Amino acid sequence: MSPRTNDGEPEHERPDSGPASEGATVADLDLRKSGADRDEADLAPATDSGSHTCSGADTAAHSGADADTGAHSDIDTDPGFVGASGSDADSEDAFAEEHTEATEALEAAGLSTDEADARVAAVRRVAAAGRRWRRVQLGACAAMLALGLTAGAIAIGALRDGPVPHVATAAAVSPGLLASGDLDTSIAALQTHLRAQPKDFGSWATLGLAYVEQARTKGDPSRYPQAEQALKRSLSLRADNDQALAGRAALAAARHDFAGALKYADGALTQNPYNERALCSRVDALVELGRYDDAEKAVNLADERRPGVPVFTRYAYVHELRGDVTTARRVLDRALSASTSPGDIAYVATQLGQLAWNQGEYDEALTHYARALAADDTYLPALEGRARAQAASGQQAEAIKGLEAVVARYPLPGPLVALGELYEARGARGDAEKAEDQYTLVDAWTAIARANGVNADLDTALAAADHGDRATALRAARADWARRHTVHTADALAWALHVNGKDAEALTYARQATATGYRNASFLYHRGVIENATGHPDDARTHLSAALKLNPGFSPLGAREARTALKTLEADK
Numbered sequence: 001m002s003p004r005t006n007d008g009e010p011e012h013e014r015p016d017s018g019p020a021s022e023g024a025t026v027a028d029l030d031l032r033k034s035g036a037d038r039d040e041a042d043l044a045p046a047t048d049s050g051s052h053t054c055s056g057a058d059t060a061a062h063s064g065a066d067a068d069t070g071a072h073s074d075i076d077t078d079p080g081f082v083g084a085s086g087s088d089a090d091s092e093d094a095f096a097e098e099h100t101e102a103t104e105a106l107e108a109a110g111l112s113t114d115e116a117d118a119r120v121a122a123v124r125r126v127a128a129a130g131r132r133w134r135r136v137q138l139g140a141c142a143a144m145l146a147l148g149l150t151a152g153a154i155a156i157g158a159l160r161d162g163p164v165p166h167v168a169t170a171a172a173v174s175p176g177l178l179a180s181g182d183l184d185t186s187i188a189a190l191q192t193h194l195r196a197q198p199k200d201f202g203s204w205a206t207l208g209l210a211y212v213e214q215a216r217t218k219g220d221p222s223r224y225p226q227a228e229q230a231l232k233r234s235l236s237l238r239a240d241n242d243q244a245l246a247g248r249a250a251l252a253a254a255r256h257d258f259a260g261a262l263k264y265a266d267g268a269l270t271q272n273p274y275n276e277r278a279l280c281s282r283v284d285a286l287v288e289l290g291r292y293d294d295a296e297k298a299v300n301l302a303d304e305r306r307p308g309v310p311v312f313t314r315y316a317y318v319h320e321l322r323g324d325v326t327t328a329r330r331v332l333d334r335a336l337s338a339s340t341s342p343g344d345i346a347y348v349a350t351q352l353g354q355l356a357w358n359q360g361e362y363d364e365a366l367t368h369y370a371r372a373l374a375a376d377d378t379y380l381p382a383l384e385g386r387a388r389a390q391a392a393s394g395q396q397a398e399a400i401k402g403l404e405a406v407v408a409r410y411p412l413p414g415p416l417v418a419l420g421e422l423y424e425a426r427g428a429r430g431d432a433e434k435a436e437d438q439y440t441l442v443d444a445w446t447a448i449a450r451a452n453g454v455n456a457d458l459d460t461a462l463a464a465a466d467h468g469d470r471a472t473a474l475r476a477a478r479a480d481w482a483r484r485h486t487v488h489t490a491d492a493l494a495w496a497l498h499v500n501g502k503d504a505e506a507l508t509y510a511r512q513a514t515a516t517g518y519r520n521a522s523f524l525y526h527r528g529v530i531e532n533a534t535g536h537p538d539d540a541r542t543h544l545s546a547a548l549k550l551n552p553g554f555s556p557l558g559a560r561e562a563r564t565a566l567k568t569l570e571a572d573k
Contacts, residue, residue: 024338025307026315026331183213204234205244212251221452227251228453242271242278249281253288256455258484261285276306283314290486292321292516309335309344313351320355321487323517328355345375350382357389358519360551365389380410384418391422392553400426413442413459420467425556439467455480461492466557470499487513487523495526503533514543521547521554525562532565541569 190207194200208230215223228251234244245268252260262285268278279302286295299318302311312335320328332355336348353368366389372382387402403419420438423431442463446456457480464473477496480489491513497506510527514520528543544566552559 025303026312183210186210187214199237201234201237201241202243204230204237205241205247208234208244209247209250212247212254216254221449221454224251224255224452224454240271242268242275245271246275246278246281249278249285253281253284255453256288256458258285258288262289274305276302276308276310279306280310280314283311283318287314287318287321288486289484290489292318309339309348312338313348316351316355320358321516321518323519325355325359325519342375346372346379346382349375350379350385353382353385353389357385357392358521358551360392360521360549360553362389362393362553366393380406384410384415387415388418391418391556392551396422396426407438407441411441411445413445413456413463416442416445417463417467421555421557425560439463443468455483457483458489458492461496465492465496465499470496474500474502481509485512487516487518487520491520491523491526494530498526498530498533503530506530507534519550521551522558524550525554525558528562529565532569537569537572541566544569 187207187210190203190210194203194207197203208227211223211227211230215221215227227247231244231247231251234241234247238244245264249261249264249268252258252264261281265278265282265285268275269282272278279298283295283298283302286292286298296318299311299315303315312331316328316331316335319325319331329352332348332352336345336352339345339348349368349372353365353372356362356365356368366386369382369386369389372379373386376382383402384406387399387406390396390402391399400419400422403415403422406415407419416438420435423435423438442459446460446463449456449459457476460468461473461477461480464470464476473496477489477493481493490509494506494509494513497503497509507530510523510530513523514527524543524547528540528547531537531543532540544562547554547562548559548566
């Protein structure tokens with residue numbers, strides 16, 4: 001998935017009752033045609049006092065622990081009504097007991113016994129290092145490898161394309177609520193309510209969306225089958241309820257089934273044209289399918305119907321994909337000025353930080369991340385972004401410490417690969433093994449994700465091309481390209497072809513990845529390397545230089561290799 005559509009970053013949403021009667025649209029800011037500045041007062045707060053949360057999950061549901069009420073009813077055995085937090089394996093003894101089950105589950109996902117054993121053993125090595133953060137990381141991974149694989153939630157399927165860098169579905173609940181534990185508390189309350197009122201279709205929809213949110217925030221895809229069951233229960237009670245249809249759209253996007261997300265979003269909007277969650281999911285799906293013209297039309301429509309922070313951030317990203325960074329920044333600045341809740345402030349400030357980082361503006365990025373963390377000091381996307389900006393600024397020790405803390409709570413492919421590369425770049429004693437552990441955990445995560453119906457082809461292609469099996473990377477990239485033609489998939493396929501020695505074929509896709517004007521240093525670096533390999537040294541110099549000028553710290557390893565390749569090209573002139 002692309003890094004900025006539904007990244008898993010929480011955001012608020014307005015009530016879905018009908019046309020928006022207050023709050024400025026992007027058009028009101030004169031940004032579509034003129035780009036002229038307007039007074040800050042022109043943008044009313046994007047959410048009202050009764051605002052719901054947008055996109056990935058619904059309003060009332062805020063988390064994951066099962067309600068232990070002692071009540072017994074048919075609902076207790078419902079597939080969609082299960083414990084949401086699970087148990088962490090906090091000790092070597094506990095994890096040892098789960099080792100066999102996790103290995104068997106990985107084998108069921110298509111791995112050989114040796115491969116499955118190696119992946120589980122790598123997770124155990126992480127804990128054996130002795131530091132507390134590595135023990136916590138083991139707990140998180142053990143929860144995925146053991147709980148998710150042994151709780152009856154596994155139905156072998158296919159995983160997603162790729163957040164991540166960030167890989168995405170729009171989030172549902174504000175970061176402040178997540179950090180405070182209210183998500184767990186609210187899910188427990190929903191479960192208690194549904195035991196008493198099992199025919200409440202709205203609460204079933206909310207519970208399903210909450211499971212989607214929990215999977216996203218905890219990096220635990222085992223919640224997706226439970227979300228699916230809860231949403232199906234809601235629709236079985238009322239087939240035309242737009243809340244559950246929008247929830248199915250969010251779930252499909254979370255699993256990177258973007259065609260399905262588009263279908264369910266359209267269904268929800270047929271029932272309620274002003275459902276903000278569905279409007280947002282529709283934009284996300286079109287972006288992730290590579291239908292950028294349609295995505296621009298969809299975000300303009302969403303802006304007309306439901307102006308607010310969730311729509312503004314999507315409007316900004318659609319423009320960023322076309323290289324219009326000025327408009328993207330202006331819209332995000334106005335969205336931030338309209339944000340009043342800690343959740344909205346953290347979310348929008350983080351989006352601004354990522355936009356600045358992509359342009360190599362590290363001091364500005366760090367300023368935005370600081371503002372996000374001032375609003376919510378536990379907001380994981382801001383913590384991850386700050387660590388990446390620190391790494392690019394030469395603050396290696398701080399960056400490693402920050403990413404270690406992130407992956408302890410958020411063991412997803414993007415931060416795992418980033419941390420592994422920082423270990424490789426540092427090159428201290430034991431760093432090679434630490435880096436390999438991170439890459440192995442990516443493999444384990446993608447296996448678990450596939451087992452829970454998530455399409456992980458883009459994640460697999462990106463990680464495996466540089467840090468895994470090259471043939472696997474190419475298979476995954478081709479499979480993703482067969483489903484959708486985005487700039488991110490084009491770049492992943494180009495790079496996978498390159499590392500497999502198929503540079504002539506790779507060049508076509510590398511050019512497609514940069515065709516929209518999207519300013520991405522990794523894309524430019526990949527194109528330059530491929531051009532050099534295909535006998536286009538002048539073009540290679542142009543694009544390698546552009547990558548390093550745009551964002552010289554885009555990757556601790558990639559930037560170093562870009563400088564080396566450029567130096568060789570200059571010497572050969």
